[in-house]
Amino acid sequence: MDVAVQEKRRFPRKQVDQTSKVIDNDTDSLIGTLKNVSIGGFSVIAKQGIRLSEERHVTLHLSNSPMLKPCKVSLVARCVWCQSSSEKNKYAVGFVLCDIEELDAVTLNHFIRSHKV
Structure with a gap:
């Protein structure tokens, strides 16, 4: 994210490996690769830009999970920023969590608290 943009995150982000995918549940298509995640939001390196708001x-496919098996977390998120990425023809996109089921929230929180990347 551009340093000129005011930091608005309320929760620290955990960097994740480059194999964690973000899937659009409505189209079953790949949005991009998860870059970092917190209990309040996440950022993605995406193939296409996403409109603000x-x-x-989506479903976050959290690989290299400290849990016994890879885990998936489904939720509703809103785009809060989108800009060209340093990767050619890609976009860096930031999302804030809007809605998440309790079990998915527990899974996400456990992943974040125990993730070592």
């Missing part, structure tokens, strides 16, 4: 129903 657009809500997406």
